[in-house]
Amino acid sequence: MNIPETPSETPRQLTVRQRIVRSFTVLMPGNAIIFIGYRLMVWRTERAINRLGGQTVTGPLPGYSDLAYSTKTPGSIRAVLCSRFGRWLGSQFPVIYVVDLRRVSDPDAISKALGVSAGHKHVREIVLYKSAVQDEHLSIIATAFPRLRSLKINETSVGDSGIAQLVRHKPLTHLNVQGTAVTDMSVSSFCTMPRLKELNIGETSITSIEDLRRANPRCIITTELTTLKRTTDKQLNSR
16 A cells, blocks of 8 residues: 655745844854954053053044945945944944053153054054154054054154154154154155155254155145144044
């Protein structure tokens, strides 16, 4: 007697929503670990710099602004990123843009602060106004901060040997050496900084200003005294 075969059960097809929920459930623990580890890294760096007498300025990832405000981004994605949830989500992954060590009077503290912030590749500005920064510190700055654009070392003891270290850092666009020990020996170093847009040489021994202007006519060279104010998030976002 032949027994009829029962048809095998076909696997239930998951809906798109169910697939998304399942994927989110699987990936959530790993993402949580990455998120917590990242936030701890930023928090520890900020706390270490604060203990050493400095401050930091943080902001959302650069890619967030590019996606949220670019006309090339689909409207649906822009709407999510510009919503309250999108702004909140962007704020959960802050990056350090500015390391402010002004008036830090201990050279060792400056070395430690530069060391702990060196792993943050989005640092755009370092402020060392009236600090105990030394020429050897500029060697660290030139190699450890690939996205650095602005460096303020005015009213410090930095000299020509320190400026020579910055030649290796091509992306630098803003440099303030007002009131330093820099002399005409640094003119050749300044001339090899192709992206330099603003250079303040007030209260220095530099006299070859015309040589600087001929080497980089697009660079604004000033000898006027400036009052340095603490960098704000608004100023940072306008760059």
